Amino acid sequence: MAQPLPALSRRRLLRGLLAAAAVTALPSAGALARAADPLTRELPGTGEALPRVGLGSWITFNVGDDPVLLEECTAVMAAFFAAGGRLIDSSPMYGSSQATIGHALERLEAVDRVYAADKVWTSSPAEGPAQIEASRRAWGVPRFDLLQVHNLLGWEGHLETLQAMKAAGEVRHLGITTSHGRRHEELERIMRRAPLDSVQLTYNIVDREAESRLLPLARERGIGVIANRPFQRKRLIRRLAGKPLPPWAAEIGATTWAQFILKFIISHPAITCAIPATTRVDHVRENLAAAREPLPDDAMRRRMADHVRGL
Amino acid sequence: MVGGAWWSYRPGDLLMFSPRVYARLFELHNQALWPAPLLALVLGAVVLVFLLRPGPRRTRLVVALLAVAWAFVAWAFLWQRYAPIHWGIAYLVRLFGLQALLLAALGSLRGGLRLPGHWNVRRGLGIGLFAYALALHPLAALATGRGLAGAEVIGLTPDPLAIATLGVAAMAEPAPRAWALMVVPALWCLLSALTLFLLDAPGAWLPLLAIAAALAARLWPAPKAPR
Numbered sequence: 001m002a003q004p005l006p007a008l009s010r011r012r013l014l015r016g017l018l019a020a021a022a023v024t025a026l027p028s029a030g031a032l033a034r035a036a037d038p039l040t041r042e043l044p045g046t047g048e049a050l051p052r053v054g055l056g057s058w059i060t061f062n063v064g065d066d067p068v069l070l071e072e073c074t075a076v077m078a079a080f081f082a083a084g085g086r087l088i089d090s091s092p093m094y095g096s097s098q099a100t101i102g103h104a105l106e107r108l109e110a111v112d113r114v115y116a117a118d119k120v121w122t123s124s125p126a127e128g129p130a131q132i133e134a135s136r137r138a139w140g141v142p143r144f145d146l147l148q149v150h151n152l153l154g155w156e157g158h159l160e161t162l163q164a165m166k167a168a169g170e171v172r173h174l175g176i177t178t179s180h181g182r183r184h185e186e187l188e189r190i191m192r193r194a195p196l197d198s199v200q201l202t203y204n205i206v207d208r209e210a211e212s213r214l215l216p217l218a219r220e221r222g223i224g225v226i227a228n229r230p231f232q233r234k235r236l237i238r239r240l241a242g243k244p245l246p247p248w249a250a251e252i253g254a255t256t257w258a259q260f261i262l263k264f265i266i267s268h269p270a271i272t273c274a275i276p277a278t279t280r281v282d283h284v285r286e287n288l289a290a291a292r293e294p295l296p297d298d299a300m301r302r303r304m305a306d307h308v309r310g311l
Numbered sequence: 312m313v314g315g316a317w318w319s320y321r322p323g324d325l326l327m328f329s330p331r332v333y334a335r336l337f338e339l340h341n342q343a344l345w346p347a348p349l350l351a352l353v354l355g356a357v358v359l360v361f362l363l364r365p366g367p368r369r370t371r372l373v374v375a376l377l378a379v380a381w382a383f384v385a386w387a388f389l390w391q392r393y394a395p396i397h398w399g400i401a402y403l404v405r406l407f408g409l410q411a412l413l414l415a416a417l418g419s420l421r422g423g424l425r426l427p428g429h430w431n432v433r434r435g436l437g438i439g440l441f442a443y444a445l446a447l448h449p450l451a452a453l454a455t456g457r458g459l460a461g462a463e464v465i466g467l468t469p470d471p472l473a474i475a476t477l478g479v480a481a482m483a484e485p486a487p488r489a490w491a492l493m494v495v496p497a498l499w500c501l502l503s504a505l506t507l508f509l510l511d512a513p514g515a516w517l518p519l520l521a522i523a524a525a526l527a528a529r530l531w532p533a534p535k536a537p538r
Contacts, residue, residue, distance in 0.1 A: 066335050066339060
């Protein structure tokens with residue numbers, strides 16, 4: 001351990017200052033003029049029109065109290081709002097991600113702009129309200145727009161809590177989540193009997209199990225669907241990296257594999273929005289740009305899935 | 312813990328942070344404590360001298376210093392830095408506290424722990440582990456691309472502390488107490504190796520190698536008592 005500390009610190013500090021400068025140079029999110037708003041879709045039965053690409057926070061926003069990384073995340077959220085994004089999703093399971101979002105919302109004065117989606121994640125329904133309140137304080141929002149039962153954990157008790165909160169106006173919408181294709185049969189049973197505004201599940205161009213039953217059921221029951229793991233946490237993008245986009249991708253306005261995948265997801269009629277996570281400003285802009293016309297029709301969606309399967 | 316069907320998760324699904332965030336933990340820790348890393352290295356060197364020339368008072372001092380280090384790392388690194396990005400660390404803080412208490416108890420007893428003064432395989436492996444944790448493990452940061460700013464220093468971060476403690480326990484007597492001292496460090500080394508493996512970091516096998524060396528030392532036939 002010796003002298004190199006200050007030199008490397010300067011480099012890190014410079015990177016942080018640049019990120020901070022990028023954030024500082026931006027007006028507050030509410031004052032941002034946008035060139036073109038992303039396409040929206042209504043969360044069924046709520047009147048809430050949500051941009052069809054949101055922002056996830058698993059891993060990417062779990063940066064602790066690192067001032068450099070906090071400012072980089074703030075820059076990502078600034079770009080997200082500037083591109084017309086609204087829904088940000090987090091969970092008490094995601095380490096410091098909630099606090100990171102709260103930090104950025106305060107810095108950007110964007111509390112009024114965000115559609116705040118969080119989760120309750122504890123096996124004890126009795127602990128749910130206290131956890132939700134701690135999450136709300138971390139975000140710095142007056143109330144959550146959407147609260148979801150994370151991974152079906154203790155879902156019966158938590159749904160009772162969330163329904164009571166919704167009736168009291170303490171949360172606007174409620175839902176339930178799963179990921180990685182787990183417990184779809186149980187999720188289906190819950191969707192049939194519980195009054196849900198949304199479900200969150202894994203859906204992308206290769207993970208399409210939800211297409212057979214859950215997505216049709218969501219349409220039938222008027223439940224919104226938030227698609228998580230759109231890129232299989234980078235794995236799908238890495239798999240496709242280096243392979244050229246098919247020339248016909250231009251027909252749907254996709255200029256990158258990320259946009260190709262996102263357009264596939266959000267063009268499904270049951271999907272309300274996808275929530276890719278990123279630490280990069282250029283990627284968040286690229287993701288939001290996918291939520292624009294043209295989107296693929298059914299025939300094109302089949303062609304896209306066949307193409308990726310064949311690579 | 313993660314919701315139902317937790318057994319269906321792959322280890323990689325439970326990795327909560329990026330390699331960059333993990334590397335920054337050590338950089339920020341060293342920056343915040345500077346020049347404590349230098350002081351820790353000096354104290355570590357003193358302990359190494361005591362291990363090479365042991366005596367009852369020196370042994371108690373070594374054990375007491377290790378107890379302080381476990382308590383400090385539990386609070387300053389695990390609780391202050393690591394727990395905010397990984398909810399599972401809160402449980403490990405208690406184990407580190409237990410390890411500190413165990414060391415403090417052994418250090419406060421006369422003859423609570425004895426260190427050998429004669430060279431043999433067990434002692435060689437034990438001192439080798441301690442010397443590695445003190446002098447070479449910080450340099451592993453160079454292989455990861457972190458640079459020395461992100462070096463993991465004995466007494467301030469858990470990996471070199473666990474490896475150093477394994478080294479001391481590997482050569483200490485009586486055996487039951489030495490085995491007890493190895494449990495928490497070995498558990499930490501397992502978790503650290505898993506984390507480094509999931510982060511795709513070079514040197515993920517180093518903590519496992521430390522456990523293997525400590526076990527080999529402990530299981531090596533006991534040397535005959537000097538006449």
